Amino acid sequence: MASDNEFAVETRATNITWHRPAVGRRDKEKLLSQRGILLWFTGLSASGKSTIAHALEHELYRTGYLTAVLDGDNIRHGLNRDLGFSHREREENIRRIGEVAKLFTENGVITMTAFISPFRSDRDKIRASLGEGNFIEIHVKCPLEELQRRDPKGLYKKALAGEVREFTGISSPYEEPLHPEITLDTSLLSPDECVQALLRLLREWKVLNRCASPGGAGNATANIAPRSPS
Numbered sequence: 001m002a003s004d005n006e007f008a009v010e011t012r013a014t015n016i017t018w019h020r021p022a023v024g025r026r027d028k029e030k031l032l033s034q035r036g037i038l039l040w041f042t043g044l045s046a047s048g049k050s051t052i053a054h055a056l057e058h059e060l061y062r063t064g065y066l067t068a069v070l071d072g073d074n075i076r077h078g079l080n081r082d083l084g085f086s087h088r089e090r091e092e093n094i095r096r097i098g099e100v101a102k103l104f105t106e107n108g109v110i111t112m113t114a115f116i117s118p119f120r121s122d123r124d125k126i127r128a129s130l131g132e133g134n135f136i137e138i139h140v141k142c143p144l145e146e147l148q149r150r151d152p153k154g155l156y157k158k159a160l161a162g163e164v165r166e167f168t169g170i171s172s173p174y175e176e177p178l179h180p181e182i183t184l185d186t187s188l189l190s191p192d193e194c195v196q197a198l199l200r201l202l203r204e205w206k207v208l209n210r211c212a213s214p215g216g217a218g219n220a221t222a223n224i225a226p227r228s229p230s
């Protein structure tokens, strides 16, 4: 497990120079006929982040858009396998994911991240780093009782029995977004209704420019904040 002072807060290296790329973000977006954007799914375990992100990816793939999903435990198998679940390690986990997601986004990819990401300040740092119009925070919300009923990984049962320590929502805090671009209550909406609401939002944000972009009725119970891209 990493110690508290192991991760650099500021750039350590000196004598480094930014190399200006010959092919820019707009060139790649033009090539792909899409706009790079980061869809940041946040919410408690079993709220539906992965289910919705992968369903949305499938729908976008079907209609010809290039996407990438960075998903919870998968990243902990590779890039972040040195990290545990202390506050500092959770922070570093999200920081690295934010940096990788930014690289994808700036290369024109519709990027999705599906992590509990419990701390507001971590999410806000990534929002600031991406810049206005490039970051959509999606609060995947569901009452704790329903999450415990779903419990697809059996983790709530273990956490309540004290077998899993620092479990978000039970023994570790979750800070809800204050101003998410959209809130999806998965105790009220089906996965497909959530996908349709997100497609509608992506069209509003002019991420999906092609005529062939999938249609969808949207849903009145999805709470879309009035904020729009700059």
Ligand SMILES: Nc1ncnc2c1ncn2[C@@H]1O[C@H](COP(=O)(O)OP(=O)(O)OP(=O)(O)O)[C@@H](O)[C@H]1O
Pocket (backbone or CB within 6 Å): 043, 044, 045, 046, 047, 048, 049, 050, 051, 052, 072, 114, 115, 116, 150, 152, 153, 185, 186, 187, 189, 190, 191, 194
């Ligand atoms: N409207 C819904 N949207 C998404 N998932 C739903 C919905 N209704 C029920 N479910 C079920 O809830 C569970 C959500 O699990 P999922 O793995 O997507 O959660 P998660 O938020 O990614 O959790 P974790 O943080 O542990 O990875 C699945 O079993 C899914 O079938």
Ligand SMILES: [Mg+2]
Pocket (backbone or CB within 6 Å): 049, 050, 051, 071, 072, 114
């Ligand atoms: Mg998941």
